Amino acid sequence: MSSRPAQRIQDWRTASEPPKNLPETIEALLKRPGAIADHLRADPRITRRLMMCAALALLVSGIASATFSGGAQLFLVPIKVTLGAFFCAVLCMPSLHVLSSLFGARVELRETWGALWMGISLMAILMVSFAPIAWVFGQATSSIHVMGTIQGVLLILSTFIGLRVTRAAMERAGGSAASVRLWGLLFVVVLLQMSTSLRPLVGPYEGELLSGKLFFIEHWAS
Amino acid sequence: MLFSSDALSPQGDWTRALREDRDLARSAKSMLVTILFFGGLYGASLGIWRGPLQACFAAIKLPLFLAGTALLSAISIAALSMALGARLSLRQSLVMTLWPLTSAALILGSISPVFTFFAYSVTPPPGPGATPEQLAEAMFVGTRLLSVHIVAIAAAGMAGTLLLRTNLRRLLRNRQLAFRVLFISLGVQLLAGSQLSWLMRPFLGKPDQPVSFFRGDAFRSGFVQEIHQMIADDAGLAGVAISLGVVALIALILVWFAPDQVNLNVEGTQLQIRSENLPVREVPLSWIISVRKYDCQVTVQIRDPQSVNVEELLCVTDTAKEAHELIELIERPVEAPYRRQAAKRSI
Known part of the structure; x- marks a missing residue:
């Protein structure tokens, strides 16, 4: 066995000091996620802080994304993005808990909920960090399709990186990485459908809050 | 009810009961309750696209279909396992038959919120007096939804089988024998399940037909013919769904055949x-x-x-x-x- 995974586990084990406030939670999420995973069962405030961190980051990334269209979208997009992510978490939590438990994780529901929010928070933070790049692209094009594609790619990239901490937290509880990876695909599909259901997110506001029902594959194909 | 996933895990109570051949009646009862509850949840998400009445019918029929498949195939699997040399009691064989279906019901039940969301996110079926174009579009959406559900059911079944594999290997202490028993178990359940699902249709409900508990022509044709027809009508997603199932089965077999x-x-x-x-x-x-x-x-x-x-x-x-x-x-x-x-x- 190579030494790299063992080193990673060691890092996680030694990182046991819990974060005490929101800035510390953000820092711990980026630098030593083990410190958060260690205390999810004992301290429910950590999960609440993670949810708050995700909400703030999603609002900021929503505003940054809405600068492309401007107008009412500056108000609507952040709210839609934040509520959409919360709804995705509610929809996908049961499957994460069941799949992880079936494949060996010894976790309580609140730990699963916390591990899920670790992933979503990191995803949201990454979306904020990508906002300047998206903004630069937004200044260079007026095409909704181009901007939509860039935002979609950044969203998927952030999600996959973000869900790595969810996977690591479940692995730490004895779960199998494969089951969480499989669940990650489901989460991405739900996220893409949510972005389709909540459209327009990139284009201008046309008087309707939502643009009707459409399957995400048809939307992206068109 | 999410406790069931703990019981089914490799360190869980049901795993221990199966291995030690004790408390199996209680385990079987708990498994049936799990199938009824989670299968019902998934059934409702399957039928909700067609309407609330179809959701109720599917919520009743899907658990019955899962439990019926287990009961229909249990005796055959027990007899075949013994004939192959597996020293399993009849009770162990019965629980072993329920095992993958319970795991599958749990997984499907846990993703039912996602399917309900999808059912509400796509174009709904038209009401009475719909034009042929509207009906054609609804049929198109319905076929795609059905394909996605087939993939989900196949994946959940595979996951259930993988979980049973671990237990069988520990129980029988012989990899090849465990593979044969598992293969026989899968084959018998596939045979019984596919025809039972055909008899108990509709689960999703075709938009051009009225909502009903059973089809009038249930005993006409069969599951294999329907799959063939789906591929002929729409080679896209149905073909992908079937291909994925076949690839997963081959992958499983390859993993198993490694010494x-x-x-x-x-x-x-x-x-x-x-x-x-x-x-x-x-x-x-x-x-x-x-x-x-x-x-x-x-x-x-x-x-x-x-x-x-x-x-x-x-x-x-x-x-x-x-x-x-x-x-x-x-x-x-x-x-x-x-x-x-x-x-x-x-x-």
């Missing part, structure tokens, strides 16, 4: 076999029917005289010299011409 990697040691006239996650076991050296060596790999075939099943063990040593020493240890205590011949040929 068991173990550590081997000779203690007197016994061969000690140490395998990951399994207790150490000893078999008489006289059970060995062949030994093969290739570089650092030693492959040993053993056969229990009371059974016709042959088990293949793979031991990988650090050096070729260690592999040679292991073969010498195996060969030394019992002089059996057929084994010496096999060893000579392979070395």
